Amino acid sequence: MLKGKTPHADFDPYAPYVDWFKWEDAKHPLSNAPEPKSRFIPSKSEAKKVLGLVRAIRKGFIKFDKPKEEPRFYMLWGDDASSSEKTGHLSYIPAPKPNMPGHEESYNPSLEYIPTQEEINSYQLMDEEDRPKFIPKRFTSLRSIPAYENAVKDSFERCLDLYLCPRVRKKRINIDPESLKPKLPSRKDLRPYPATCYLEYRGHKGAVMSISTEASGQWIASGSSDGTVRLWEVETCRCIKVWEFGEVVQYVAWNPLPELPILAVTVGQDVFLLNSGLGNEEIQRKVKELLHVETPTAPEDSGNKVSGWSWRQDDEHEGIRLRHFKSVYSVEWHRKGDYFSTVMPAGDSKAILIHQLSKKFTQRHPFKLHGLPVSAVFHPTRSIFFVSTKKNVRVYDLLKQKLIKKLETGLREVSSISIHPAGDNIIVGSRDGKLCWFDMDLSSKPYKVLKCHPKDINNVAFHRSYPLFASCSDDCTAYVFHGTVYSDLNQNPLIVPLEILRGHASSDGRGVLDCKFHPRQPWLFTAGADSLIKLYCH
Amino acid sequence: MDMDGDVEERRVQARFITKLKPPCKVPHTSIAIPANVTRFGLSTIVNSLLKAGNDEWESQPFDFVIDGELVRLPLEQFVLAKGISAEKVLEIEYIRAVAPQKEDEPSLHDDWVSAVDGSCPRFIFTGCYDSFGRVWKAAGECTHILEGHTDGITSVTIVNPEGADSVTVATASKDQSLRLWKFDTEEHLDQPAKIRAYKVLRGHNASVQSVAAQASGNMICSGSWDCTINLWRTNLSDTEGDLVSIKKRKVKNNVEESQMEGEALSTLVGHTQCVSAVHWPEHSTIYSASWDHSVRRWDVETGKDLSNIFCGKALNCLHVGGEGSSLIAAGGSDPILRIWDPRKPGTSAPIYQFSSHNSWISACKWHAKSLFHLLSASYDGKVMLWDLRTAWPLAIIDSHEDKVLCADWWKGDSVISGGVDSKLCISSGISVQ
Numbered sequence: 002m003l004k005g006k007t008p009h010a011d012f013d014p015y016a017p018y019v020d021w022f023k024w025e026d027a028k029h030p031l032s033n034a035p036e037p038k039s040r041f042i043p044s045k046s047e048a049k050k051v052l053g054l055v056r057a058i059r060k061g062f063i064k065f066d067k068p069k070e071e072p073r074f075y076m077l078w079g080d081d082a083s084s085s086e087k088t089g090h091l092s093y094i095p096a097p098k099p100n101m102p103g104h105e106e107s108y109n110p111s112l113e114y115i116p117t118q119e120e121i122n123s124y125q126l127m128d129e130e131d132r133p134k135f136i137p138k139r140f141t142s143l144r145s146i147p148a149y150e151n152a153v154k155d156s157f158e159r160c161l162d163l164y165l166c167p168r169v170r171k172k173r174i175n176i177d178p179e180s181l182k183p184k185l186p187s188r189k190d191l192r193p194y195p196a197t198c199y200l201e202y203r204g205h206k207g208a209v210m211s212i213s214t215e216a217s218g219q220w221i222a223s224g225s226s227d228g229t230v231r232l233w234e235v236e237t238c239r240c241i242k243v244w245e246f247g248e249v250v251q252y253v254a255w256n257p258l259p260e261l262p263i264l265a266v267t268v269g270q271d272v273f274l275l276n277s278g279l280g281n282e283e284i285q286r287k288v289k290e291l292l293h294v295e296t297p298t299a300p301e302d303s304g305n306k307v308s309g310w311s312w313r314q315d316d317e318h319e320g321i322r323l324r325h326f327k328s329v330y331s332v333e334w335h336r337k338g339d340y341f342s343t344v345m346p347a348g349d350s351k352a353i354l355i356h357q358l359s360k361k362f363t364q365r366h367p368f369k370l371h372g373l374p375v376s377a378v379f380h381p382t383r384s385i386f387f388v389s390t391k392k393n394v395r396v397y398d399l400l401k402q403k404l405i406k407k408l409e410t411g412l413r414e415v416s417s418i419s420i421h422p423a424g425d426n427i428i429v430g431s432r433d434g435k436l437c438w439f440d441m442d443l444s445s446k447p448y449k450v451l452k453c454h455p456k457d458i459n460n461v462a463f464h465r466s467y468p469l470f471a472s473c474s475d476d477c478t479a480y481v482f483h484g485t486v487y488s489d490l491n492q493n494p495l496i497v498p499l500e501i502l503r504g505h506a507s508s509d510g511r512g513v514l515d516c517k518f519h520p521r522q523p524w525l526f527t528a529g530a531d532s533l534i535k536l537y538c539h
Numbered sequence: 540m541d542m543d544g545d546v547e548e549r550r551v552q553a554r555f556i557t558k559l560k561p562p563c564k565v566p567h568t569s570i571a572i573p574a575n576v577t578r579f580g581l582s583t584i585v586n587s588l589l590k591a592g593n594d595e596w597e598s599q600p601f602d603f604v605i606d607g608e609l610v611r612l613p614l615e616q617f618v619l620a621k622g623i624s625a626e627k628v629l630e631i632e633y634i635r636a637v638a639p640q641k642e643d644e645p646s647l648h649d650d651w652v653s654a655v656d657g658s659c660p661r662f663i664f665t666g667c668y669d670s671f672g673r674v675w676k677a678a679g680e681c682t683h684i685l686e687g688h689t690d691g692i693t694s695v696t697i698v699n700p701e702g703a704d705s706v707t708v709a710t711a712s713k714d715q716s717l718r719l720w721k722f723d724t725e726e727h728l729d730q731p732a733k734i735r736a737y738k739v740l741r742g743h744n745a746s747v748q749s750v751a752a753q754a755s756g757n758m759i760c761s762g763s764w765d766c767t768i769n770l771w772r773t774n775l776s777d778t779e780g781d782l783v784s785i786k787k788r789k790v791k792n793n794v795e796e797s798q799m800e801g802e803a804l805s806t807l808v809g810h811t812q813c814v815s816a817v818h819w820p821e822h823s824t825i826y827s828a829s830w831d832h833s834v835r836r837w838d839v840e841t842g843k844d845l846s847n848i849f850c851g852k853a854l855n856c857l858h859v860g861g862e863g864s865s866l867i868a869a870g871g872s873d874p875i876l877r878i879w880d881p882r883k884p885g886t887s888a889p890i891y892q893f894s895s896h897n898s899w900i901s902a903c904k905w906h907a908k909s910l911f912h913l914l915s916a917s918y919d920g921k922v923m924l925w926d927l928r929t930a931w932p933l934a935i936i937d938s939h940e941d942k943v944l945c946a947d948w949w950k951g952d953s954v955i956s957g958g959v960d961s962k963l964c965i966s967s968g969i970s971v972q
Contacts, residue, residue: 193851199872199898199918218830219746219764219813236815236855237944237959239651239668281715281744521812522830522853522872538872538899539852 094168099159105137108146115139185497191483193539194469194499195525202233202534204240208508209528211252211515216259218521220279223534224250230266232277235519235536244275244318252331258338260284263292263358265332265341272323272332272343273315274358292320294361309351312361323356323363335379342366342377342386353377353388368397368404375415381424389418394429394439408445410437417460419470426486426494428470430458436472438484438496449496453480456512462525464518469499471525477505477512479527479537502537505529549574551614553629555585562596563635565589569628574615578603581610585633600636602933605629609929637912637924638934639954640968643678645938652957654695656708657949658907661724664708665963666692672710673731674722678965681731683722687739690714694749698773699756707773709759711747716740717761719773719801740771742803751817751825758804760825762814768827769803770839807837809844815871816857820864828857828869836881848879848887860905861913861927866890868913870900876915876925893925895932902946902956909971914954916946922956924969938964 007014021033057063105114114137116124124132140146149155207227214221220241224230226249232242246268256263262279265272276288294314309326327345334341342355352374353366366377372390379386384399392415394408412431420427429437429447434454437447454474461472468486473479483497502525505513511530518525525537554569565588572584586598603610610617610631618625654666662682663675672685672692690713698707698719705723712718718736745764752759752773760770812831819825824845825837830853835844854871861868867879874896877889898918906912911927920939923932939958946956953967 197873199874217745217764217813237651237653237942239959524872 092170094170096163097166106135107137108140108143110137110139186495188497188499191497191499193467193523194481194483195471195502195523195537195539196481196500198502198504198535198537200238200536200538202238202240202536203532204231204243205229205532205534207249207532208511208514208530209532209534210250212517212526212528212534213253213255213264214517214520214526215255215262215277215279216257216520218519220277221517221526221534222253222255222264222277223528224253224266225532226250227532228268230264230275232264233534242278244273246273246318251329254332254334254341256338257334257336261288261291261338263288263338265334267329267332267343270325270328272325272329272356273318274321274323276319291358294321309348310354310363312363321361325354326351331376333376333378336381340379342379344374344377346373346375348374367402368395370395376418378418378420381420381422383424385424387418387420387427389415389429391415394418394427396441406441406445408439408441410447411450412437416458419461419463421463421484421486422465423486426484428461428463428472428484430461430472432457434458434474434476436461438494440494442490443493448494451482451496451498453498454478459511459513460515462516462518464523465520467518467523469518469523471516471518473513473516473527475507475510475512477507477529478503479513479516479525481525481537502527504535505533506531508532549615549625551618551625551629552627553631555588556630556632557634558632559635562593563589566592572614574618574625575613577613578610581614581631581633582636600638601633602636604632604634604928607928609926611929611931635970636933637926637969637971639936639966641966642938643965643967645962645964646675646679646681648673648957648961648963650691651944651959651961652963653691653693653944654710655945655947655955655957655963656695656697657947657953657955658697659706659724660950662706663949663955663963663965664695664697665957666695666710667961668692670712670714672708672720674724675963676724678963682724683732683734685710685718685720685722685734685736687718687736688712688714688716690746693747694761696750696752696759698752698759707756709750709752709773711750711761713746715743715746715763717743717747717750717759717771719759738773738799738801740769740801740803742769742771742806743767745813748813748815749817751819753819753822755822758819760807760817760819762810762817762827762829764813766808766810766812766814766829766831768807768810768814768817768825768837770805770807771801772804805842807842807844809835809837812853815853815855816869818857818859820859826857826859826867828854828871830854834867834869834879846881848881850877855900856902858904858913860907862910866905868903868905868915870903870915870917872899874898874900874917874919876900876903878927891927893923893930893932895923895935896921898942901942901944904947906948906951906971908951912971914946914948916943916956916958918942920958922946922954922966924954934969936964936966938962938966 104110205225205227207225209223209225212221212223219235221233221235222230228247230244230250230253231240233240248269250266250268252267254265262277264275264277266275274292276292294312311324313322315322325345327347330344330346332341332343339359340355340357345352351365354363355366356363370390372392375389375391377388386397386399388395393410395404396406398405410429412435414432415429416432417430418427425441427439434456436451436458438449440448454476456475458472458474463470468484470484471479471481479502481500483499485495508530513527513529515528516525523539527535550571551574552569553572555565557564565585581603582601585601589596606621648667650667650669652665652667656664665673668691670688670690672695673681674683676682692710692712694711696709698709705721708720710718717740719738720734720736722734743763743765747761747763749762750759757773758770759773760768762768810829810831812829814827814829816828817825823839825839828834832850832852834848836846837844852871852873854869857869859867865882867881870876874894876893878891880890896917896919900915900917902916904914914922914924916922920941920943922936922943924934926933936954939960941959943956943958949955952969953965955965957963
């Protein structure tokens with residue numbers, strides 16, 4: 002066989018080849034080998050794994066998550082910035098884009114874009130920074146446009162912009178400004194309050210410094226810088242009576258008792274107690290008795306001179322003339338109409354005096370004041386006395402003779418003070434236009450500070466029965482506020498601004514000098530430096 | 540609608556009717572009038588119709604009522620606003636326009652004129668701030684001066700205008716008293732007669748603000764700043780003789796003339812502030828208005844208040860009249876004249892509000908005969924005449940230079956008013972039928 006010889010003669014070495022593969026429709030040869038047995042036997046190891054999984058599923062170790070929902074819609078050209086915001090890491094902040102050229106940068110802009118010669122000239126007057134960078138111009142054709150001389154400069158500045166621009170993301174909070182306002186009741190629900198001026202009291206020739214209402218509300222008295230005190234009928238604006246003093250009348254105050262129509266007036270260094278002449282004969286007799294200083298007091302005058310005050314009969318005005326050693330600023334009555342206090346700002350230790358009308362007796366306020374006194378007011382129901390200095394308000398108990406409280410206003414200069422008729426709240430007006438509301442039970446700091454007047458507040462006032470208070474100022478306006486004080490101690494007072502009362506004219510820089518409420522109606526009297534008194538009605 | 544009417548202007552069929560007497564009657568036929576015609580145009584049409592019937596006719600202004608409302612718009616707009624069909628024949632009633640024809644020379648006083656009463660056609664009675672009451676026969680003709688008060692008079696009333704020989708009047712003053720006076724109107728004197736009161740009524744503790752008399756003249760009531768209403772007897776001699784005699788003697792010592800002093804019969808308490816106006820229209824009912832924002836109706840017999848209308852404003856004046864003599868008109872510390880109907884149940888809202896004034900209203904008075912007409916006086920210096928059938932004033936009398944403090948009707952066709960300019964102005968020739 003090795004030599005290539007056939008072992009048998011019958012063996013045909015060149016027998017024809019029988020090909021089992023059908024070449025016509027098959028590309029690759031296929032084995033005709035039978036499938037191995039292992040392929041028909043299930044794998045034991047796999048069966049174990051499956052069993053493990055099935056058990057795990059049954060016991061709940063494996064949980065099938067819900068298929069994640071792909072968002073159906075997405076931003077095709079999504080903003081880079083917003084997409085990078087979601088990532089927690091340092092994010093890419095795109096550079097600010099340069100402004101796109103507008104119509105005015107066109108080579109042939111419409112006429113309205115082209116500045117006139119005057120406008121171009123006015124550009125020269127402007128600061129270089131404000132001047133427009135580019136002045137539109139017209140060219141007939143594109144080829145006549147000259148080379149842009151600022152091209153290099155502009156691109157340099159753009160580079161500077163990119164380099165220096167602060168890459169900080171600004172966080173903006175959108176808050177509705179309305180939601181920040183406190184919820185206040187509507188003005189309509191708080192009626193009545195003074196709103197319109199119907200009556201004017203004309204007659205004074207100088208600024209009206211002070212007004213005061215009589216207890217019944219039929220009369221008002223006013224003191225003016227023309228040296229007169231006038232008595233008016235509220236209803237008809239008729240001037241009933243005039244007293245001449247020849248010196249500026251600083252302050253007028255009615256006795257709070259309706260059966261004692263006595264008027265206290267401060268003029269320079271004097272306090273006059275005047276008989277208004279109202280009431281029937283019996284009242285007049287009583288008043289005349291009260292306003293009579295017996296002559297035996299005359300020798301004592303010299304003794305009183307040392308102390309700085311003297312009670313004297315004044316025949317010219319049919320009243321009492323109470324002379325002080327310094328000019329008196331204000332006078333306030335006690336609610337029972339017998340005592341009254343006077344304030345002499347320059348009086349040092351005797352700055353505040355308390356006088357008794359029935360005994361014609363004067364005593365010094367026995368406490369040391371720190372600062373110049375401004376006003377002194379009696380508590381409306383209890384024996385408490387409020388003294389306000391330029392910086393703060395001191396509250397004294399007159400029975401126990403001690404200081405109860407010191408209210409710190411935090412104001413530059415206190416000008417006026419008024420006590421709520423219930424006595425637990427006071428308002429303080431200041432020369433810097435602020436009005437402070439103190440709740441005495443709450444703290445010695447103001448409960449609320451209302452800053453509404455641009456100029457000095459001259460006076461503040463509470464209404465006796467309606468929940469109203471007002472302030473008047475040199476800006477020729479008076480503000481009316483609603484101020485409810487609740488009997489529940491846990492509830493804070495409700496303060497609502499109601500109305501700005503205009504109408505007075507300014508004179509020598511002074512506006513409205515005094516405001517007082519009508520004792521029974523929701524009406525406000527205002528006294529102006531323009532010599533008018535106005536009545537604002539509801 | 541015919542063609543040319545549509546082209547030129549729209550026309551409406553109208554018939555003029557009237558309750559006026561024959562010389563003012565137009566034929567009762569319907570005519571076509573232009574739709575855009577105003578009140579003046581209507582007046583011209585009626586006047587020309589009257590002229591056609593009567594050559595001596597002098598044209599005068601008329602006012603027109605359609606469906607109980609005065610025409611104040613062009614007819615077309617008025618018909619549209621009222622929703623009246625333009626197809627129908629429009630019934631237009633015409634009445635004489637209510638406006639003063641003549642202003643008399645003002646009667647000068649020495650001080651502010653605070654009160655006026657014109658309920659007696661023979662004279663006008665005024666009260667003045669110089670504490671005198673005055674009686675005027677005509678403009679500028681003062682016949683009597685009533686002396687005695689020590690302070691300004693605030694209110695006056697004529698107690699019995701029909702008195703045959705002598706008339707009784709009452710005055711209220713700021714000196715806390717009321718005084719009763721008696722005088723003869725038929726006296727003819729060159730000088731004004733000076734009269735003293737026959738009775739002084741004391742009892743109020745504050746200024747007396749208002750006074751009103753009962754229709755029979757036996758009693759008067761007064762409202763005061765001491766919040767009370769006092770009732771007083773007016774007659775000369777009565778059961779209170781004991782008291783009177785004592786007082787008489789007392790007074791006799793200092794004053795040469797004898798004056799009686801009277802005490803209040805009873806006091807109505809309820810108001811909390813000044814009683815600024817009282818009115819006594821019926822025998823046993825008193826109406827009062829006060830600064831405490833209320834109008835009250837009082838029963839005289841029991842002294843209790845029957846009803847209380849809350850107004851919201853301080854009130855200065857009150858008058859009851861109009862339809863059924865029961866509409867309450869009141870004005871006060873705002874420029875609105877309000878009219879209430881107390882017969883309407885369940886509501887205290889005013890049925891009419893007239894607001895053409897600019898300041899406080901100081902007086903309001905119903906016309907004695909008419910159901911619709913009333914006047915109001917205000918601190919803005921104007922007296923306005925109102926008709927309930929329209930919201931605009933019929934006429935504005937602007938003869939005062941300052942506040943008007945009081946006003947009243949006189950003789951049914953004149954308006955008398957007094958004010959701060961110390962004048963008593965009489966505007967006459969007002970034709971209220």
